[in-house]
Amino acid sequence: MSWNDAWQFPIVAGCSLCGLYFAMEYLGKDAVNIFLLCYIAIGGAAGIKAMITSFLGGMFDHMDKDLIIDFKWKLIDLDIEATQFDLICVVISSIQMLLYYFFKNWVFNNVMALIFCVHAL
Numbered sequence: 001m002s003w004n005d006a007w008q009f010p011i012v013a014g015c016s017l018c019g020l021y022f023a024m025e026y027l028g029k030d031a032v033n034i035f036l037l038c039y040i041a042i043g044g045a046a047g048i049k050a051m052i053t054s055f056l057g058g059m060f061d062h063m064d065k066d067l068i069i070d071f072k073w074k075l076i077d078l079d080i081e082a083t084q085f086d087l088i089c090v091v092i093s094s095i096q097m098l099l100y101y102f103f104k105n106w107v108f109n110n111v112m113a114l115i116f117c118v119h120a121l
Contacts, residue, residue, distance in 0.1 A: 037097050040112065044093035045086060047115035052089070060085050 023032045052060065069082040082090075093115075100108035 034101075037101055041094045041097035042090060044097070044112065044115050045089040048089040048093050049086065051115060063088070 020032065023035070063085040064083045066083060067081050068084055068087065069080060071080040072078070096108060096111060096115075099105075100112065
């Protein structure tokens with residue numbers, strides 16, 4: 001972690017928490033919950049990809065070469081790149097999040113935790 005990251009961390013964290021508080025206050029808990037689940041579904045795609053790659057090796061390398069989405073927005077330094085394999089992983093992660101949203105079962109919660117742990121390793 002660089003010095004630049006270190007001094008920005010409390011500012012970004014404070015703004016995020018204040019934004020979350022105001023979103024819950026004005027939009028309601030359910031709307032914020034749906035937003036967070038969508039965010040986790042998109043972020044969970046990286047965990048799904050890491051898990052599939054670690055279990056099956058390079059079986060899907062041919063789907064992970066060419067970019068399907070290549071979006072750059074220099075104003076806010078946004079760079080989105082996705083391959084066919086990334087989009088498949090987003091779909092798998094989104095299905096898991098939908099199952100969690102509709103059933104609220106502890107099994108789906110633990111599956112999410114497992115995905116993030118495998119991705120962190």
